[in-house]
Amino acid sequence: MLRLNISFNSFNVFNYFYIKNNQMNNSNQLPWKTEEEFYDLHAANVFKKDTFYHVNMIGKNEEENAKYLIGLLNLKPTDKVVDLGCGSGFLTNKISEICECIGISTSKECIKLAKKNYPNNTFEVGNMENYHAKNVTHFTCLEAIGYSNIEKTLKNAYDSLKDGGIFFIKDTTLISHPSSEEKENIDYWEYYWKYYTYDVPTMISSAYKHGFKLIYFREISQDSRLNMKPFMESLKDNLVIQNYPHPDISVQIPTEFIFQKKKREKWRNPYI
Structure with a gap:
């Protein structure tokens, strides 16, 4: 797996770890305890209209990224898509131009x-x-599966899909052998965002256990990953850096998976 060297300037290192360690010693200092509460507090800032920062697939803007995903999934007018963790609704809206999407x-x-x-468009409060x-026919889940119990989510998706249906997951996967500094950065995502990041073998083996077959996998390049930096800069402004410090860039790698439901079959996982 691609390994990335992350660097911080000395002031940011001190600011980030000093504040984070103090806050993690007293969980009551955070005004949210769950991801629902986090997004309820910050929805207006984190998810502005036409914000589709999660994707960072190949395009330089939201339109290109949405077009890429719709093409990748080969969506047709007769399809029915459920967009899990829909955020601002941008992707749901773009898919709805092709077929039904919730x-x-x-x-x-x-x-x-x-x-x-x-x-x-159709939007509902619900738990994946x-x-x-x-x-x-399709579930999409872009950097949201880490808010859930992955086993329950995969089972639910499998039970809800038609035979041959598709579960597209775009998420960040952990780099191999993170350093102590990088592990601290991973802790940041779990503490502030209440988000758990899986490694690639865990994601694939969990899907296979519930009857899915991996039909597509792509680990996005370092250059694409760096496109997250403008979003992190936005969060620094929106969430007040003095109180909730953010590292300049995450230590995870954006990764795409397409799993397909196969009728009455359990597939051997070639990755484990």
Whole structure:
């Protein structure tokens, strides 16, 4: 797996670790305890209209990224898509131009914002671990599966999909053998964002256990990964860097998986 060397200037290192360590010693200092509360508090800043920062796939803007994903999934007018962790609703809206698409989020404020941004689309407050729908051909989940119990989410998606249905997951996966400084950076995501990051073998083996087959995998390059920096800069402004410090860049690598539901078959995982 690609290994990345992360560097911070000395002031940011001191600021980040000093404040983080003090806050982690007293969990009551954070005004949110769950990811729902985090996004309820910050939906207006984190998810502005037409913000699609999660993708960072190949395009230079949101339109290109959405077009890439729609093409990758080969969506057709007869398809039915559920967008798990829909955020601002941008991707849900773009997919809805092709076929039926429902946007789901645990955050009431995110759903309120998505409905305001795209009033002609369908958005629902729901949990990906237990959300059920009939005749689903595709699930999409872009950097949101780490908020859930991955086993429950995969089982639920498998049960909800038609035979041959697709579960597209775009998430960040851990780099190999992180240094002590990089491990601290990983702790930041779990503490502030309440987000758990999986490694590639865990993601694949969990999917295979529930009956999926991996049909596509792509680990995005370092250059694409660096596109997250403008988003991190935005968060520094929106979440007040003095109180909630953010590292300049994450230590995880954006990775794409496409899993397919196979009827009455358990597939051997070639990666383990």
